[in-house]
Amino acid sequence: MSEPHPAVTSEQQATDENTSQKPARTQAAADEPLFTPEQEARIGEIAQAWLLKHPELLVEVDQKLQKIQYDEQMKAMTTAAIKxxxxxxxxxxxxxxxxxxxxxxxxxxxxxxxxxxxxxxxxxxxxxxxxxxxxxxxxxxxxxxxxxxxxxxxxxxxxxxxxxxxxxxxxxxxxxxxxxxxxxxxxxxxxxxxxxxxxxxxxxxxxxxxxxxxxxxxxxxxxxxxxxxxxxxxxxxxxxxxxxxxxxxxxxxxxxxxxxxxxxxxxxx
Incomplete structure (x- = not known):
């Protein structure tokens, strides 16, 4: 039987090492925040400015929340009345x-x-x-x-x-x-x-x-x-x-x- 070519053995070893290291690097990247603190602060400023220009959205969200809360209250009271x-x-x-x-x-x-x-x-x-x-x-x-x-x-x-x-x-x-x-x-x-x-x-x-x-x-x-x-x-x-x-x-x-x-x-x- 012939011996493996040194170049092939070296290449395969490098591939195996890369493969074994990928999950570790992928997990490390997942643990890193998507945005820097500066970027997060800027995003917050943009969101605040947009909401101030469109306050009707806040009213709509508040009305939606109130309706959800009211519906839940009515459901609970109806159940209690039946009980x-x-x-x-x-x-x-x-x-x-x-x-x-x-x-x-x-x-x-x-x-x-x-x-x-x-x-x-x-x-x-x-x-x-x-x-x-x-x-x-x-x-x-x-x-x-x-x-x-x-x-x-x-x-x-x-x-x-x-x-x-x-x-x-x-x-x-x-x-x-x-x-x-x-x-x-x-x-x-x-x-x-x-x-x-x-x-x-x-x-x-x-x-x-x-x-x-x-x-x-x-x-x-x-x-x-x-x-x-x-x-x-x-x-x-x-x-x-x-x-x-x-x-x-x-x-x-x-x-x-x-x-x-x-x-x-x-x-x-």
């Missing part, structure tokens, strides 16, 4: 107006001192007239009670009227109290007494309403509401993400009607 469906719909100590065999319910969490709730009240009244087949559930949630005592007094009186005098008397009281226009600290015990008188409630037993108010407070927070009004539109049974609509704040009558229609159709009404 707590039984508590939301079947508390007999809470005012509920409308047929017991209704397919759809509108649940409102409210405080009589809340200015947005006061504006929402006539909207709810109109919605009730247009939808006698829907059950309306009123969750007394006196979130301003820590600041203004009449919030608690008004809520407790409303619950007592419901439990002792029924739905008609409760609605007269409810609407009369909002019609007073006394909100944001202006509501008084006298307003509460006059509204009860307008509802012909008579003398009420001084039943403790703390348990009911506490359940509503826990339910509202578990659902994700951070203030009043908070409105949920959902079927009375078999609620799904497609049949539940959440309004964390006031809503126009048309929006509420659309939510009722969606829940009614999808609930097989």
């Amino acid at each position: 707590h469906q039984d508590e939301m719909l079947n508390d007999k100590t809470v005012p509920a107006i409308g047929p017991e065999n209704a397919k759809v319910a509108v649940i409102e969490f409210f405080d009589y001192q809340c200015s947005v709730c006061a504006r929402q009240a006539p909207v709810i009244q109109s919605l009730m007239k247009a939808n006698p087949q829907v059950r309306f559930i009123f969750r007394e949630w006196p979130i301003f009670g820590y600041r203004w005592k009449p919030s608690f007094q008004a809520a407790e009186t409303g619950l007592r009227i419901w439990q002792q005098r029924g739905g008609d008397a409760y609605m007269k009281y409810h609407n009369a109290l909002f019609a007073s226009g006394h909100i944001e600290g202006a509501l008084t015990q006298k307003d509460v007494t006059q509204a009860a008188s307008a509802a012909s409630a008579g003398k009420l037993k001084n039943n403790d309403m703390l348990d009911t108010l506490s359940r509503t407070d826990i339910l509202a927070k578990n659902t994700g509401f951070q203030g009043t009004p908070g409105i949920v539109v959902m079927p009375l049974s078999g609620a799904t993400a497609d049949t539940v609509t959440i309004f964390p704040g006031g809503a126009m009558e048309s929006m509420l009607q659309d939510a009722i229609n969606k829940a009614s159709v999808q609930a097989g009404h």
Whole structure:
């Protein structure tokens, strides 16, 4: 057998060495920054100047982010409402107006001192007239009670009227109290007494309403509401993400009607 030519052996050795060294050099290059600190600073200056010339892009990005956050919030609140469906719909100590065999319910969490709730009240009244087949559930949630005592007094009186005098008397009281226009600290015990008188409630037993108010407070927070009004539109049974609509704040009558229609159709009404 002949010996390998020295030139071939030397060339092959060099090729092998180059091949074995390539990965090391490639990894080292990958670890190096793409830009120098000076280049990065310049790129930042250019980007800043461009954004200042096109601020509409920042507005668009902010709006997109807000929509993503809102959609995530609505998804979480809808999931929570479905999880707590039984508590939301079947508390007999809470005012509920409308047929017991209704397919759809509108649940409102409210405080009589809340200015947005006061504006929402006539909207709810109109919605009730247009939808006698829907059950309306009123969750007394006196979130301003820590600041203004009449919030608690008004809520407790409303619950007592419901439990002792029924739905008609409760609605007269409810609407009369909002019609007073006394909100944001202006509501008084006298307003509460006059509204009860307008509802012909008579003398009420001084039943403790703390348990009911506490359940509503826990339910509202578990659902994700951070203030009043908070409105949920959902079927009375078999609620799904497609049949539940959440309004964390006031809503126009048309929006509420659309939510009722969606829940009614999808609930097989």
